[in-house]
Amino acid sequence: MRRLAAPLLLFALALALAGGDARGAELVLSLSKARVTITSNFTGDTIVLFGVIAPGEAATPARPQDVIVTVRGPSESFTTWRKERFLGLWVNADSRSFLAAPSYLAVFTSRAPALIAEAEILRQEQVGLDNNHLLQRIGSDYADVVPQDPFRQAFLRVKQAQGLYFERPAGVEFIAPNVFRATIPIPGTAPIGPYEVVVKTFADGALVSRGALDLEVAKIDFEQTVATTAQDHPWLYGLATALMALAVGFIANLAFRRD
Amino acid sequence: MTIYLPIAELPVNIFTLLALGIAVGFISGMFGVGGGFLMTPLLIFLGVPPAVAVASVSTHMAASSFSGTLTYLRRGLVDVRLGLVLLTGGLTGTLAGVVAFMLLRRYGQLDLVIAVTYIVMLGTIGSLMVAESLRALLREWRGEKANVKRPGAHPWFLRMPFKMRFRQSRIYVSVIPVVTIGFAIGFLGALMGIGGGFILVPALIYLLRVPTLTSIATALMLTLVTMTAAILMHAVLNQTVDAVLGLVLMVGGTIGAQFGARAGQAMPAERLRLLLGLLVLAVGLRVAVDQIVTPADFYAVSIDEAAR
Known part of the structure; x- marks a missing residue:
């Protein structure tokens, strides 16, 4: 609990500061720690994100606030292979390159994304695994494809099975009408490098505010x-x-x- | 208690790794083989990337073969001259194997080639060993004497030019088959993460007609040199050698090997060969089943190292 004390203090401060200014949808964010260090006994870690929405924007039963947290790990290039039977053996037959795809991708929302905004807005704001841009190289073209693309779906499926991609539709919880919290698990196999935590708040199906924080996973x-x-x-x-x-x-x- | 592997980039239970090292070391000590053909698939099963598993197992093999070579050197059983000629082929083969490993990984066919090589090599060697030892056991059961083959003439490949005398092995043969055998072992070793002892020993005994103990001792020396070279080449070309993983494996492996050697000496040679043959065959079959059975997911994802 001690490691949570510092960020909590920060919110109290943020709340006090934000109290005077009712206008402007300011978003104050803090992570329980900004650096995950990997030592020889590392088996994974949990980071807690706290956020404060400006009181004027606080969630009320009449106007609920929604929060979407997306965490992206360092980009890497991946190849997705499709196996085919060849002379009785299963052989890698066809492949697609995924260029600069996040090696870790976690999406936390306060409720199911479909309830938060229209599909078009969700796509624009890259909410959820299906809407996250995954640039593919197809021959000499570079493009992102429809979410139904089998290579894209397979890529998401494999990464989810590895525990590096996931969606938590109730992963953001409000602990006060304008204070929210999300718990970000970093698995033991998490890739090393800079991570980005992007927070977007929605109300009435429209984007209200956004903020971002850096997180680092490093061997020491x-x-x-x-x-x-x-x-x-x-x-x-x-x-x-x-x-x-x-x-x-x-x-x-x-x-x-x-x- | 888990330990984080810095190159494989995943946490593994240290006791699982130690137990793995001891178990494989026991088997390798018992049968006088390196045990890489068991260790590599088991590491991949634990989640270690295949490239890291193959490269790191070579450190374990270098340690255990050095320990064994020292023992045989003291007893004067190593044919250094034969070893050196095998090595000229072996080192070229190792380099070719590491380069092939790099190329295959780039084209996404590494896993397939490793699997097919495993199936073919382990299947063939395993069947031959099982058949040979069963015949020997049958002869013993019937009370017949083993018929020692002493053909007057050498087979054609030993009569090729560039003949050389290997005193310790009591043979006078062409260097061409010797270098070729060395090359094949080095190539397979680097590609499959195996020392090749279980291929080299029968090759020396049956093809070159080297005495059994000299074969084992010389094979160990060859394993030592090719594996040390493989460590260097994998470290420089692929950067996939995990020193922490290697250390835990080699500590377990060298301890297990001592107990294995004691257990092996208490067993008749034919039964030992039969057991090893069955083991080799079982591993080969396991790999074959994995390749033939319809996979749960038709897609697989690999990381492009070039992008790192």
Whole structure:
């Protein structure tokens, strides 16, 4: 609970500041921590996002506020392969490249997106996995395709099975009429790099305000040293690993020597 | 207790890894093989990317083969000369294997080629071993004496030019088949993440007619050098060697191998060969079933390393 204390304090401050100014749909956001550090015992982490909507815009039964939180991990290029049976074996037959697709994509909404706004607006604002842009290279063309495209659907399905893409239709909860909270799980297999948290608030089916925060997933200490050495000094890394293997073999030979 | 693998980029239970190392080490010590053909698929099953699994297993193989080579060197059983000639082919083969690995990964057919090579190699070697050891057991059961084959003439491939004498192995043969065998083992080793001991030992015994113990000792020395080279090449060309993963595996593996060796010595040789043959065949069948059975999802996603 201690790590939540700081952001909570910030909201109290934000509330006090925002109190005087009724106009302007300002959005104040904070993460329980802006940096997820990966050490040798890392198995995943949970980040809590807090947000404060300007009191003038506070949710009332007559005019409910909706919040959509989208978290995108560092972009990577992926290839989706379709298998076909060839001489009795299943072979990768056809492929599509997904260029600069987020390696992690999580969508949290205060209620089902279909209830928040029209489909056209949801598409424009990239709400939900189906509306998120996924640029594909098809031959020499670059385009995003219809959500029903089998390669696109397969890509989303595989990423969801890996636990790196997900949608939580009730993932944003209001703890006060103008204060909301979303819990963002970062799995142990989460890709390393900069993440972006984008928050959009809607009322009456229209976008009211938006805000964004940066989040970083980084290896530190030993993990980082190993990974960067492997990248930057491959010869040194290879030699060190080979020497380590020989040393272990030598020690084992001495330890279990029987003659 | 989990440990985060810095190159594979996922957390794994350290005890699962250690147990895996000990179990595979036990089997490799018992049968005198590297055990890579078991270790690599098991790591992939744990979620380690295939490229990282193949590259990291080579560190484990280098450690256990160094330990074994030292023991055989002390007993004077290693045919260094034969080893060096095999190596000229072996190192070229390893480089060709690592390059093929890189190319196949780019064209998305790496998994298929690895699977087909596994099925063909393990299926063939496994069946041959099972058949041979069953015949030997049958002979023993009938009380017949093993008929030691001592044909007067060498087969045609040993009579090729560039003959060389290998004193320790008591053979005088052409270097062409020796280098070819070395190349094939190096290539398969780098591509499949196996040391090739279970292919090399029968090849030396049955094709080159090297005495059994010298075959095992020389194969271990060859595994040591090709695997050390594979570590370097994978580290430089693919950057897929996970040192943390390798360390845990090799610690478990070298301990397991000691107990395995003791268990193996208590068992008759034919039964040992039969068991190993069955094991090899089982792994081959498992891979075959995976490739033939209709997959749950017809699509697969891979990360393009080039974009990183």
